Amino acid sequence: MPKPHLGLNTTCAHVGEIKDKQFKGAVSPIYLSSSYEFLDVDVKRYPRYFNTPNQEYLSKKIAALEHTEAAMIFGSGMAAISHMFFAFLQKGDHLVVQNTLYGGTVNFIKEEFPKYGIEYTFTNGHTLKDFEAVIQKNTRLIHIESPSNPLLTITDIKAIAKLGKSKNILTSIDNTFASPVNQNPIDLGIDMVMHSATKYFGGHSDICAGAIASSKEHIERIWNVSKNLGGSLSDMTVWMLERSMKTLGLRVKAQTKNAMKLAKWLNKHPKISRVYYPGLKSHPEYKLAKSQMKGFGAMLSFELIDDLDSQQFQNELKLIKSSMSLAGIESTVLSPHLTSHALLSPEERNKVGISNQLIRFSVGIEEVKDLKRDINQAIAALK
Numbered sequence: 604m605p606k607p608h609l610g611l612n613t614t615c616a617h618v619g620e621i622k623d624k625q626f627k628g629a630v631s632p633i634y635l636s637s638s639y640e641f642l643d644v645d646v647k648r649y650p651r652y653f654n655t656p657n658q659e660y661l662s663k664k665i666a667a668l669e670h671t672e673a674a675m676i677f678g679s680g681m682a683a684i685s686h687m688f689f690a691f692l693q694k695g696d697h698l699v700v701q702n703t704l705y706g707g708t709v710n711f712i713k714e715e716f717p718k719y720g721i722e723y724t725f726t727n728g729h730t731l732k733d734f735e736a737v738i739q740k741n742t743r744l745i746h747i748e749s750p751s752n753p754l755l756t757i758t759d760i761k762a763i764a765k766l767g768k769s770k771n772i773l774t775s776i777d778n779t780f781a782s783p784v785n786q787n788p789i790d791l792g793i794d795m796v797m798h799s800a801t802k803y804f805g806g807h808s809d810i811c812a813g814a815i816a817s818s819k820e821h822i823e824r825i826w827n828v829s830k831n832l833g834g835s836l837s838d839m840t841v842w843m844l845e846r847s848m849k850t851l852g853l854r855v856k857a858q859t860k861n862a863m864k865l866a867k868w869l870n871k872h873p874k875i876s877r878v879y880y881p882g883l884k885s886h887p888e889y890k891l892a893k894s895q896m897k898g899f900g901a902m903l904s905f906e907l908i909d910d911l912d913s914q915q916f917q918n919e920l921k922l923i924k925s926s927m928s929l930a931g932i933e934s935t936v937l938s939p940h941l942t943s944h945a946l947l948s949p950e951e952r953n954k955v956g957i958s959n960q961l962i963r964f965s966v967g968i969e970e971v972k973d974l975k976r977d978i979n980q981a982i983a984a985l986k
């Protein structure tokens with residue numbers, strides 16, 4: 604019988620603590636050694652082996668949160684994703700990857716895969732049929748993102764997992780936007796879950812890290828590549844990440860609650876023409892989101908009406924910051940057409956639904972009334 608999962612906040616607070624047996628301190632000590640004894644030890648520890656005490660123990664928390672046997676922590680989200688791809692794809696293999704995806708992942712695939720003879724196809728959409736249509740004989744991995752950046756599309760995770768299993772193809776998901784607080788893809792049949800821990804795991808815009816959670820077997824295979832590539836996280840930062848993750852459940856639940864309220868409010872706002880949020884009944888995949896997510900997340904996007912300048916709008920905001928990154932406790936906004944999708948032509952952007960009026964909104968923990976007031980005063984200042 605598998606052990607029952609501890610509740611969310613208990614897991615965040617306690618799983619993976621290192622007991623301070625020497626001084627009985629309340630929190631995990633930091634072990635900064637980069638050199639450990641190798642004689643008569645069970646584990647040969649070394650930072651680049653991803654197995655210092657702090658790395659090993661924080662991995663237990665992440666595995667518990669994603670309901671997996673094992674997990675690994677990396678120096679960034681891109682390190683996590685690149686190591687995962689390189690562990691399961693080699694020359695002549697083929698990756699099927701969702702068309703709407705984090706920009707860095709798209710760049711990595713396009714720029715690096717050709718050098719190693721790895722083939723890939725981006726889907727034309729995110730329905731099951733779109734994925735089925737591009738599977739080849741040599742497809743080894745299907746990678747999805749749901750909710751996706753920046754239009755919050757929802758992919759049917761169960762259907763993709765089933766498709767993979769039926770064809771003996773592994774499946775992976777970027778679960779950064781939902782976080783394990785709002786979505787556990789392993790329970791829906793996905794093989795591997797990755798995170799940019801720079802985002803909700805860190806949560807305070809002061810850590811760059813990544814993580815993968817999966818079975819022991821898959822993590823071991825990734826480890827075999829990672830020990831060669833390097834890219835482990837320093838133990839100082841691992842410790843900071845552990846501290847941050849104690850409040851992951853509290854933070855993300857509060858942010859999710861705020862996002863729901865703001866999405867509803869923005870949806871009725873006369874100066875906002877469209878809101879993208881999977882928790883709105885008007886979202887085309889609302890029912891699917893409801894069936895596979897525990898909460899709808901704290902990321903949303905909206906479009907200002909045509910005669911309002913979106914850049915000026917962001918300059919006028921006083922409380923909400925414009926920021927490249929996301930998922931901190933502070934609310935931030937970003938223009939996808941000037942950042943993640945700046946390299947596309949206006950026509951290409953139009954095709955994927957990214958207008959100059961689009962604003963991505965990472966909702967923080969502030970009081971909703973203060974966020975509403977800030978948005979309203981910025982709009983008022985534009986006239």
Ligand SMILES: *Cc1c(COP(=O)(O)O)cnc(C)c1O
Nearest residue numbers: 679680681705777779799801812
């Ligand atoms: C930020 C992000 C990444 C990349 O993570 P880094 O920590 O910046 O390397 C990957 N996926 C998503 C969805 C992200 O938001």
